[in-house]
Amino acid sequence: MVGGHLWAIYFYPDGKEFKIGDTCISCSIARVSEGEGVRALFKLELLDQSEKGRHIVHSHFIPRTLSHGNTWGYKHYIKRATLEKSDYLKDDRLCIQCTVGVVMTDAERTIPYSQSPPPSDIVQNFGQLLESLEESDVEFEVEGEIFAAHKLVLAARSLVFKAQLFGAFKDQNTKCIRVEDMKALVFKALLHYLYWDVFPDVEESFSLNSRWAKTMMSQHLLSAADRYGLQRLRLICEARIKENIAINTVASSLALAEQHNSQLTSVCIEFITQPENLKGKLSWRVRSALLNRT
Known part of the structure; x- marks a missing residue:
């Protein structure tokens, strides 16, 4: 041929x-x-x-x-x-x-396209939309702080937001929605994920430098992910909590895991029952976690 x-x-x-x-x-x-x-x-x-x-x-x-x-x-x-x-x-x-x-004639010859197309920039476009807040049409009040966003973006990313903004039982006031039981920093991180599709850099964006503070942000975002039906964000948070599990975070991680039916439960129990974690001056933390569980 x-x-x-x-x-x-x-x-x-x-x-x-x-x-x-x-x-x-x-x-x-x-x-x-x-x-x-x-x-x-x-x-x-x-x-x-x-x-x-x-x-x-x-x-x-x-x-x-x-x-x-x-x-x-x-x-x-x-x-x-x-x-x-x-x-x-x-x-x-x-x-x-x-x-x-x-x-072959020029019409018959297939000329290969030598330049590869650039990578997709759709995520950057949506991220810049959040930063500029151009054409934003909804606001959220969290701990007295106002966050502007775009209804269509939120609805496309979360079925919970879609129901809240466009569903049959949508909030009466969709111009400014009050968010209860969530910290402002956590909601800001949630918006970052919805627009950028990546876990936020908590050290750069929120000046959280300690390992404990980063784990706490992951814990709060896991609750937010469960609240708004964001399965991918939930799995990312679980993975980050597992990687950074420690004596001073395992009790709260275990309580969080059982509250949200998370796979973190078995990881926390395994960490708590390690011999080196069942003795010493910090043993009361892990014992308390086990008592709370029972």
């Missing part, structure tokens, strides 16, 4: 016209696929099997149009007697190498 067309080598050991006493072998190429004519050129190479490199080369480098069934080659390719005594024949076998070139 060359240039989208099927080709074949036609080899006649007794000559193409099968004449009695014909002393020459015939060899040609043929286009065997159907369709309109195609311009082609070719090279036939009878290989020297003695590895001396004395190949016999016949070529046509002036293109010719070949239609289905057309052949193009040599009626007198090589004398049969010459072939039988030569190094071109070995163990009753010969080898012919054929090179076919198909000439």
Whole structure:
């Protein structure tokens, strides 16, 4: 298969016209696929099997149009007697190498697109929308602080927000919605995730430098994710809490896990029951966690 067309080598050991006493072998190429004519050129190479490199080369480098069934080659390719005594024949076998070139017009040629498209910037576009607050149409009051947002973005990201903003039982006042039982910093981090689709950098965005503070933010965001039906954010928070579990956070993590039916429960219990965590001056923390659980 060359240039989208099927080709074949036609080899006649007794000559193409099968004449009695014909002393020459015939060899040609043929286009065997159907369709309109195609311009082609070719090279036939009878290989020297003695590895001396004395190949016999016949070529046509002036293109010719070949239609289905057309052949193009040599009626007198090589004398049969010459072939039988030569190094071109070995163990009753010969080898012919054929090179076919198909000439295409600019319209037929597929020019590869060399420049790869840039990565998607849809997340950056939505993130910048949150930062600029351009065309925002809803506000949330959290601990006395006002956060502006876009209804369609929130509804697209959360079915809970969709019901709250557009559902049959939507809030009466969808211009400014009061959010209870959530810290302002947590709601700000929640909005960051909804627009940027990544867990917020709490150290950069909220100046929370300690490991404990970062875990506490993950705990609060897990509750927010459960509240607004954000399964991916919930799994991210669980993973971060597991990675940073410690004596001073395991009790609150365990309570949180059981409140939200989280997979964190088994991780917390395993951490608490480790021998090194059941003794020492901080053992009251883990014991309290176990007592609260029972």
